[in-house]
Amino acid sequence: MNFRCECGQRIHDTTDYLSYKGYLMSDQDQFDLLDKIDDAIEKSGPSSTDKEEAAMRIRSLISTLFKTVYQCSNCGNFFIDNNHPSLEMFRGANQVNKNLLVSALGDKWRGFIYAEWKDKIPDWQTSNGTLFNETNSSSLTGQLDGNGKYSDWETLEQDYYQLFNELKNKNVIRYSQLKKNYTVIHSWSLQK
Ligand SMILES: [Zn+2]
Structure with missing residues (x-):
């Protein structure tokens, strides 16, 4: 909905x-x-x-x-x-905190990383590659926060592994996946 x-x-x-x-x-x-x-x-x-x-x-x-x-x-x-x-x-009063519903664990919450590359850009997308940092934790470099768009595969791949290693070391991911042309290149998930 x-x-x-x-x-x-x-x-x-x-x-x-x-x-x-x-x-x-x-x-x-x-x-x-x-x-x-x-x-x-x-x-x-x-x-x-x-x-x-x-x-x-x-x-x-x-x-x-x-x-x-x-x-x-x-x-x-x-x-x-x-x-x-x-x-x-x-309605909130002045200076309302807009993140009241994020995890009680804050930036320690375990989130997700998704990256996808397509040689042919689909109609509904504007770039060949996208990297999503779906955690509450920022990247150390500051360049990999939120949703990054990519026009070359090597940079996407490099940024994906850099982000993956950084957030995995911080224990803030539960699942990570890199796809290239609909094929899974790398995937990792937290052992239950
Ligand atoms: Zn609104």
Whole structure:
């Protein structure tokens, strides 16, 4: 889904791990949830089916109790999905922090790196190569933050490995992938 803030910014909710989306729970519900988690750990039966059912009950309860919230990254307006027909909007006071919904771990949150190169530029793209730093951590060089666009493969490849090594050493990535003409050249993911 996506919707437009009054400032004109379009807010998309079509992928996971969004830095401007979060969840809100009432204090009236918190202890019930903690009790149910305790029960799931302590009182579920011994079999793997029992454990799976207990885990599913917790997931279902979490999706019932948590209300989805969004923050506009342009103006800081807050939106709460309270199961009303439309989202409820709240305007921030002066100097609003527009990053209220980023991970509680801040720049230590483990994010993603994606890089892709295509010899033939598709209609919907403006460059052959793109490098996405989807972490909350900046690159030391400062040149590899956000989304970089590339017109030669060697530079993209070099920047990708530099960014990968830097962020992997800082323990702030969970997944990284480099593709060239739809073929995976490099991929790395955190061991669970
Ligand atoms: Zn806005």
